[in-house]
Amino acid sequence: GQNIDQPTEMTAxxxxxVQINCTYQTSGFNGLxxxxxxxxxxxxxxxxxxxxxxxxxxxxxxxxxxSKGYSYLLLKELQMKDSxxxxxxxxxSNYQLIWGAxxxxxxKP
Amino acid sequence: xAVVSQHPSRVICKSGTSVxxxxxxxxxxxxxxxxxxxxxxxxxxxxxxxxxxxKATYEQGVEKDKFLINHASLTLSTLTVTxxxxxxxxxxxxxxxxxxxxxxxxxxxxxxxTRLTVT
Numbered sequence: 323g324q325n326i327d328q329p330t331e332m333t334a335x336x337x338x339x340v341q342i343n344c345t346y347q348t349s350g351f352n353g354l355x356x357x358x359x360x361x362x363x364x365x366x367x368x369x370x371x372x373x374x375x376x377x378x379x380x381x382x383x384x385x386x387x388x389s390k391g392y393s394y395l396l397l398k399e400l401q402m403k404d405s406x407x408x409x410x411x412x413x414x415s416n417y418q419l420i421w422g423a424x425x426x427x428x429x430k431p
Numbered sequence: 432x433a434v435v436s437q438h439p440s441r442v443i444c445k446s447g448t449s450v451x452x453x454x455x456x457x458x459x460x461x462x463x464x465x466x467x468x469x470x471x472x473x474x475x476x477x478x479x480x481x482x483x484x485x486k487a488t489y490e491q492g493v494e495k496d497k498f499l500i501n502h503a504s505l506t507l508s509t510l511t512v513t514x515x516x517x518x519x520x521x522x523x524x525x526x527x528x529x530x531x532x533x534x535x536x537x538x539x540x541x542x543x544x545t546r547l548t549v550t
Contacts, residue, residue: 362522362544362546363543364542365541366541409474409475419477419539421476422474423473423474424474426472
């Protein structure tokens with residue numbers, strides 16, 4: 323079966339750095355996505371990785387290792403507004419998005 | 432960036448009635464739209480894939496006679512929850528894929544979601 327695993331909840335301090343991990347097992351791979359979702363709102367796109375390595379976009383970076391079925395989202399200089407759920411999703415061989423359950427990130431002052 | 436709208440944003444209905452939710456791509460054409468349902472503290476669950484001009488493809492366990500999907504144009508898909516029950520109360524989100532998407536996988540554009548409460 324297809325499976326996406328990520329931690330349920332993480333807590334970090336304002337101004338610090340946090341890394342949210344995601345491991346996956348899917349039938350085929352056409353890219354991995356990270357989305358941010360604030361409570362009661364729809365997800366918003368953060369990043370897309372299809373090749374191994376690190377993609378940096380401002381305070382957010384995303385890493386992918388296809389051989390290990392592993393990705394992480396790195397958030398730097400945390401701000402209170404970064405408190406949200408972070409969803410990892412993999413596009414499988416049928417170009418369907420397979421979603422993880424999301425990681426709720428709590429930022430403390 | 433591409434914008435997807437949903438209407439209504441919130442709806443409360445009585446058990447047994449039907450509710451229609453609209454999903455529109457505002458500045459692009461979408462051959463494919465997706466309907467998701469999300470229960471509190473759970474991830475998105477794909478309900479169905481809606482293709483313009485053809486029947487929707489429903490995920491296993493989703494009743495197609497209960498959740499009617501119509502994708503009559505390249506900018507509009509509708510989801511009708513028929514004979515709604517309290518257990519159908521959820522957050523319904525649509526997303527759309529741009530017609531210019533050529534298989535080199537990229538982002539889906541999400542609507543803001545519709546909060547359905549069935550009393």
